[in-house]
Amino acid sequence: MADVSLRKVVKRYDDVEAVRGIDLDIADHEFIVLVGPSGCGKSTTLRMIAGLEDISDGDIMIGGDVVNDVPPKDRDIAMVFQNYALYPHMTVAENMSFGLRLKHYPKAEIKSRVTEAARLLDITDLIDRKPKQLSGGQRQRVAMGRAIVRNPKVFLFDEPLSNLDAKLRVQMRIEIKKVHQKVRTTTVYVTHDQVEAMTLADRVVVMNKGRIEQIGTPNELYHKPATRFVAGFIGSPAMNFVPCRLEDVGGKLNIRLTDRISFPLPPERAAHYNALPRNDQLQLGIRPEHIAESHAHLDPGVETFDTMLDVTEPMGMETLVYFNLNGTPVCGRVNPNAGAKDGAPMRLAMDLNNMHLLNEATGLVL
Amino acid sequence: MSTLAIDKAGPRRKVKYGSMSRDRAWALRWSYFFLALFAIFFLTPPLYMVITSLKSSAEISAATNPWWVFHPTLSNYLELLTSNQFLRFFWNSSIVSLVVVILTMLISVPAAFALARMRFWGSPTLATGVFLTYLIPDSLLFIPLFKMFALIQDLTGITLLNRWYVLLFVYPTLTVPFCTWIMIGYFASIPKELDEAAIIDGASWLQTLTRIFIPVALPGLIAATIFAFTVSWAQFLYPLVFTTSIDQLVLPVGITTTLIKGDVFNWGQIMTGALLGAAPPLIIYAFLMDYYIAGLTAGATKG
Numbered sequence A: 001m002a003d004v005s006l007r008k009v010v011k012r013y014d015d016v017e018a019v020r021g022i023d024l025d026i027a028d029h030e031f032i033v034l035v036g037p038s039g040c041g042k043s044t045t046l047r048m049i050a051g052l053e054d055i056s057d058g059d060i061m062i063g064g065d066v067v068n069d070v071p072p073k074d075r076d077i078a079m080v081f082q083n084y085a086l087y088p089h090m091t092v093a094e095n096m097s098f099g100l101r102l103k104h105y106p107k108a109e110i111k112s113r114v115t116e117a118a119r120l121l122d123i124t125d126l127i128d129r130k131p132k133q134l135s136g137g138q139r140q141r142v143a144m145g146r147a148i149v150r151n152p153k154v155f156l157f158d159e160p161l162s163n164l165d166a167k168l169r170v171q172m173r174i175e176i177k178k179v180h181q182k183v184r185t186t187t188v189y190v191t192h193d194q195v196e197a198m199t200l201a202d203r204v205v206v207m208n209k210g211r212i213e214q215i216g217t218p219n220e221l222y223h224k225p226a227t228r229f230v231a232g233f234i235g236s237p238a239m240n241f242v243p244c245r246l247e248d249v250g251g252k253l254n255i256r257l258t259d260r261i262s263f264p265l266p267p268e269r270a271a272h273y274n275a276l277p278r279n280d281q282l283q284l285g286i287r288p289e290h291i292a293e294s295h296a297h298l299d300p301g302v303e304t305f306d307t308m309l310d311v312t313e314p315m316g317m318e319t320l321v322y323f324n325l326n327g328t329p330v331c332g333r334v335n336p337n338a339g340a341k342d343g344a345p346m347r348l349a350m351d352l353n354n355m356h357l358l359n360e361a362t363g364l365v366l
Numbered sequence B: 001m002s003t004l005a006i007d008k009a010g011p012r013r014k015v016k017y018g019s020m021s022r023d024r025a026w027a028l029r030w031s032y033f034f035l036a037l038f039a040i041f042f043l044t045p046p047l048y049m050v051i052t053s054l055k056s057s058a059e060i061s062a063a064t065n066p067w068w069v070f071h072p073t074l075s076n077y078l079e080l081l082t083s084n085q086f087l088r089f090f091w092n093s094s095i096v097s098l099v100v101v102i103l104t105m106l107i108s109v110p111a112a113f114a115l116a117r118m119r120f121w122g123s124p125t126l127a128t129g130v131f132l133t134y135l136i137p138d139s140l141l142f143i144p145l146f147k148m149f150a151l152i153q154d155l156t157g158i159t160l161l162n163r164w165y166v167l168l169f170v171y172p173t174l175t176v177p178f179c180t181w182i183m184i185g186y187f188a189s190i191p192k193e194l195d196e197a198a199i200i201d202g203a204s205w206l207q208t209l210t211r212i213f214i215p216v217a218l219p220g221l222i223a224a225t226i227f228a229f230t231v232s233w234a235q236f237l238y239p240l241v242f243t244t245s246i247d248q249l250v251l252p253v254g255i256t257t258t259l260i261k262g263d264v265f266n267w268g269q270i271m272t273g274a275l276l277g278a279a280p281p282l283i284i285y286a287f288l289m290d291y292y293i294a295g296l297t298a299g300a301t302k303g
Helices: A042-050 A092-102 A107-121 A136-149 A166-183 A194-200 A218-223 A228-233 A267-273 B020-053 B057-061 B075-082 B084-117 B123-134 B138-156 B166-170 B172-188 B192-200 B205-216 B218-234 B237-242 B251-258 B267-296
Strands: A004-013 A016-026 A031-035 A057-062 A077-080 A154-158 A186-191 A203-208 A211-216 A240-249 A252-256 A262-264 A282-286 A291-293 A302-314 A319-325 A328-334 A345-351 A356-359
Touching (some): A004 A042, A016 A042, A016 A211, A031 A042, A042 A077, A194 A218, A211 A218, A211 A228, A240 A262, A252 A267, A328 A345, B075 B084, B084 B166, B084 B218, B084 B267, B123 B172, B138 B166, B166 B237, B172 B218, B205 B218
Parallel strands (some): A077 A154
Antiparallel strands (some): A302 A319
């Protein structure tokens, strides 16, 4: 077990910078998820920690030691790959014990470690099978088993669930979380799926274009995104962004969305935004769940408006409604019994207590 | 609810253009026709060889039906198999082929692994270069090679010409490039993550090759082995040029030089010798055919 630190780590391929100087401290026992769109440098970062890619600049430390020039086998890490990378000619037990056999561990210890890991992952019955006789989920367990038996300082997961179908993915997600609760090994997990990131991580690292956009707990990222990218990336359906302007109406701070719609800000929000210049190009960031159907007893800070729905999507437990605000498509989540219909007018309520205000030019959340 | 008008006769079908099964039947008929044609074309010569090998010299030269054996005899077989000369050829061929196969594998497998996996400066060019050397015909190479061995003899006094073991140096020029090429293709089809997993598990490059790549690429390895064996076993030009003494000859050259005396062809024994010589590759093919095909079609489809 160990902590992992990245200091100004850069990865260059010829002229292209895939990773542009990132700093990251991962505590012992922590489960960190690197998340971002494809090409954001998350896999490259993981592979640099593994030692499969050279570092162009900066330092990587595992357990306090700089490992820049340490070969992968001496870093005491284990990695789980997207396509499992099981050795096809070996049985499950042989796959799991390969690393230990290379290091000439005593036979008895190898056996006990493999048995223990197989029990933990519930694959005891499969131990003598070859990989091609296993299903995708079982292969994934074996790949994890191969990592666990080594008892490494750090686990590295490279999109391990991407090849599984949606249902199995949810199941394996829970399995991975359970395994981590038991073995408590420091884990770095790469995924492009924000749901996976939110559900697994102690802390999530959102990456974009080779840089870290924000590091935080899942709740921090969801409720206090630092940038427009994080705000839009975390959460599904994605946060709405509507161009807006601040204005003073009768001594109160208002937010103007369209010619007809202008809402007074709740006092706490108004105090927060009061110092901002009034005519800046701003964007209102509001999540779909904070736009719901209007009803008789609205909380303070919740403002109603009338709109014409374009499309509705009944999801069962809720209905997603899509409409336009000044040409910007906006999504809301209403009660399935609220009577939302395609092309029909509807009165909706926006909860401004949960709003965000973004600077359109910088993309920063204000 | 709208009602659907149901046509009692069912929907009309256009049967004019035939069905899948009819197309398939025609395809099969043509396949069988051409397969039969090929089989006749390629199996007639061996059949003729078998027939001739069972005849005495007198019957071969007699004006009887050449496709029928009237007085079958095994004398050709007995004579060859008890002739020290023929057994010597057989032995020379066996030892040369065996050693060449081993040498080829020892060179081309690590070479292919390095070219396919250990990305280094110039490796793609080198891989192409290896294949290009295979394209140079042996009929172009044998004179310079001969000169080379003669020069070695002049400079060092080591005699290689007219010794069967000179072939151990010559044959790999034919087998190594092609086998390396086959193995590069096969190794390249192994997912990159497999060697990365091995490296993280603590394997060295050599361990990755011997414990992961060779077992996984076994069909390709067998294909390459069969190729190397066939080439060494059937090679004619090089042994004809590089060896001349009777006791240094390999089978193909031995048969043609000792069983053809001037314009006298000992047909019965020539056919018998050729048949016996064809036996080892045939036996090896029969055992390893499945692997061979799997090896040649590696990477053709996603596995």
